Amino acid sequence: MYGSGEAKVSEVVLAYSGGLDTSVCIPLLKERYGFDRIVTVLVDVGQPRSDVDRGNQRAKLLADEHYVIDAREEFVKDYIFPLIKANGSYEGYVLGTAIARPLIAQKAVDIALKKGIKNLAHGCTGRGNDQLRFEAIFRATDCRVIAPMRELDLAREWEIDYAREHGIEVSVTRDKPWSIDENIWSRSIEGGRLEDPYFEPPEEIYGWTKKPDANRTAEVVEIGFSGGVPVSLNGVAMGGVELIERLNQIGGEHGVGRTDMVEDRVLGLKARENYEHPAATILLTAHKDLEHLVLSRAELRFKVMVDEAWSELAYMGLVGDPLYADLMAFLDQSQKRVNGSVKMKLYCGQAISVGRKSPDALYSQDMVSFDSQTLSQKDAEGFAKYHGFQARLLQRKKL
Ligand code: ARG
Numbered sequence: 001m002y003g004s005g006e007a008k009v010s011e012v013v014l015a016y017s018g019g020l021d022t023s024v025c026i027p028l029l030k031e032r033y034g035f036d037r038i039v040t041v042l043v044d045v046g047q048p049r050s051d052v053d054r055g056n057q058r059a060k061l062l063a064d065e066h067y068v069i070d071a072r073e074e075f076v077k078d079y080i081f082p083l084i085k086a087n088g089s090y091e092g093y094v095l096g097t098a099i100a101r102p103l104i105a106q107k108a109v110d111i112a113l114k115k116g117i118k119n120l121a122h123g124c125t126g127r128g129n130d131q132l133r134f135e136a137i138f139r140a141t142d143c144r145v146i147a148p149m150r151e152l153d154l155a156r157e158w159e160i161d162y163a164r165e166h167g168i169e170v171s172v173t174r175d176k177p178w179s180i181d182e183n184i185w186s187r188s189i190e191g192g193r194l195e196d197p198y199f200e201p202p203e204e205i206y207g208w209t210k211k212p213d214a215n216r217t218a219e220v221v222e223i224g225f226s227g228g229v230p231v232s233l234n235g236v237a238m239g240g241v242e243l244i245e246r247l248n249q250i251g252g253e254h255g256v257g258r259t260d261m262v263e264d265r266v267l268g269l270k271a272r273e274n275y276e277h278p279a280a281t282i283l284l285t286a287h288k289d290l291e292h293l294v295l296s297r298a299e300l301r302f303k304v305m306v307d308e309a310w311s312e313l314a315y316m317g318l319v320g321d322p323l324y325a326d327l328m329a330f331l332d333q334s335q336k337r338v339n340g341s342v343k344m345k346l347y348c349g350q351a352i353s354v355g356r357k358s359p360d361a362l363y364s365q366d367m368v369s370f371d372s373q374t375l376s377q378k379d380a381e382g383f384a385k386y387h388g389f390q391a392r393l394l395q396r397k398k399l
Pocket of ligand 1: 096097128129130179181189190263
């Protein structure tokens, strides 16, 4: 009930990207939901500058209050670096969108808490994973959660008309209907004709990678790691954001890091997805390679399971699950020895490790070498006698 004649203003915080869906949400939250004030929160996780600028401009036009938060450093340190430690990958996809959502959602929650606003909205549809990722964070508060896209079940065509009526200039057209989600780690392209899994992606969908070209000279880059995370490029110490941006650029020139796949969403729907992620491909390939030099065989076997479980949680946006913290404890401990550097050759869409070294290597050139006398080969004979002993016993019985 309103007190002493003064009408209570109803406010909502909207996680805002500046794209079509979230822009349309602003007038919808007023017209269909009756909110008086819309507070938009745009989180910069390394999407193109032009997207951030467009979002700020549209927010100025449509929203009542707007926040832009540069979260790039935090995104890399608290989300991408753990992902590298876990060799994060879901069904072969390097996890770009998934890993950014909890941070974006949390920033919206922080603003709502600071301003005492009890309503949180996002612009995700009811078909994808992102609604689940946002709400896993939103619902940890006692705020009301509003998902206009899902609740009003709007068609794209309707949205485009509605946007135009509200002065939102629309860049998606019938022939370029791509829905693009971008952050510093990956660029994802969906929609339009790509929804036919048999349709070959046209070159124009790619924004970060050139078409792989066999005539282009190969290039070798050296990645330095400390504690399981990348710290230098070609011997020059570098912060995470800059290093990833540089590798996206260099790798993109060689067409490294394109993925075209059919992916199983959390809801169970299969979806055709296209991704670009040059830095992710280079860094994950190098990291895994270095792990093989420094971790024990037992650690490597076990870590495959940890990596898989971590990736599943990250994909679902369940970074708040206690298992996530449990897995991180194992990852942080095991990564202490993942120090050293890896040479990566970039050529015609490929990123291949061609050399690795580490002060923590569990590798003895002296013992393994064909030319060495350190170990007596005869010592292995006893081992060989027992190896496969049970299988031989059974074979003999069958005869
Ligand atoms: N399928 C991916 C995921 O669920 C990416 C979705 C990105 N969205 C987009 N509009 N392209 O993580």
